Ligand code: HEC
Ligand code: HEC
Ligand code: HEC
């Protein structure tokens with residue numbers, strides 16, 4: 001499927017900024033107190049790096065703005081796994097060929113796609129989003145409760161080149177699971193099964209699991 005190339009140097013640089021020097025330590029303590037006041041104990045104990053903004057070049061400049069925006073091709077037409085499995089999946093070239101066997105065949109990029117397809121060679125797309133191996137993230141569970149792709153990935157249908165729009169670190173996952181940043185439509189969906197989430201006295205109670213084992217097993 002997609003090749004794994006996270007631009008290690010970028011990741012390393014991000015991590016470095018969390019290595020405390022003496023000033024950094026003071027800053028971390030202050031930051032920690034603020035975070036703790038906000039109720040983010042786990043976030044305080046486990047600060048983590050983020051690849052927000054990461055936007056690698058792709059072997060073929062595939063544009064979501066053109067396909068998903070202008071031509072309104074549904075996300076699920078290409079990312080077929082997203083409603084039924086853990087992975088969203090990247091489409092194989094036969095999906096592209098559904099259109100490009102006739103559309104824009106004179107383009108050098110489409111020629112490259114056609115040749116790779118004929119040779120049975122997949123395009124080596126560079127991964128944009130990737131959580132560490134010790135994190136479990138199921139797409140299906142989120143999509144089933146009405147969390148929009150854009151809540152986590154930003155306005156992909158306006159992007160010529162996909163970039164990581166949100167932090168996707170533990171604190172970010174937790175804020176939504178705790179009910180603090182949960183979109184209204186998702187709260188409404190969950191309240192069908194658990195009416196308490198719409199009770200005002202229940203505010204900021206978890207709408208999804210905050211148990212360590214839910215995301216780490
Ligand atoms: C539903 C039809 C459809 C599918 C499926 C589709 N495309 Fe396209 N694609 C288009 C249309 C329409 C254009 C714009 C053609 C034009 O500018 O005349 C386009 C343009 C492009 C271009 C720009 C070509 C150029 O030189 O201007 C690239 C690259 C491209 N598509 C790649 C892909 C890839 C890779 C896939 C599979 C992941 C794919 N397309 C799947 C319809 C599709
Ligand atoms: C015509 C096929 C097509 C459609 C429609 C499409 N995508 Fe994609 N998507 C791709 C391809 C091919 C890639 C890999 C290349 C890239 O990252 O640009 C990709 C990559 C992505 C990525 C980055 C994956 C990674 O490496 O982490 C996200 C997120 C994404 N798409 C979300 C969406 C969303 C949301 C929509 C609907 C608004 C959508 N896509 C519609 C083909 C498509
Ligand atoms: C709750 C947040 C969230 C929602 C909602 C979400 N994604 Fe993702 N997506 C992620 C995370 C986190 C990753 C990285 C997963 C990993 O590395 O294991 C990811 C990865 C991806 C990838 C890379 C391939 C893969 O399967 O890992 C694609 C493509 C993608 N998402 C498309 C979509 C589309 C399309 C939708 C909407 C139908 C969507 N996502 C909804 C958080 C989300």
Ligand code: HEC
Nearest residue numbers: 136137141142145147151168172173176177208209214215
């Ligand atoms: C915008 C809100 C939102 C974000 C952000 C989010 N989630 Fe979720 N998560 C949900 C909802 C809603 C559910 C479904 C709860 C249900 O089915 O009742 C869920 C369910 C889950 C489950 C299944 C829990 C169980 O009880 O089995 C896991 C695992 C999970 N999320 C992991 C993650 C991880 C990891 C991240 C960050 C990378 C993340 N989530 C980010 C809203 C979110």
Ligand code: HEC
Nearest residue numbers: 042046047048049135169170173174177209210211212215
């Ligand atoms: C809703 C999902 C979720 C829950 C619940 C969760 N985590 Fe995490 N955790 C993550 C994600 C995502 C990362 C990866 C963060 C990154 O790489 O930026 C992570 C990273 C970590 C790390 C590595 C820290 C680092 O700096 O990379 C530790 C340790 C950790 N979690 C412990 C815990 C403990 C202990 C709990 C229970 C109190 C817990 N987690 C609950 C999602 C979760």
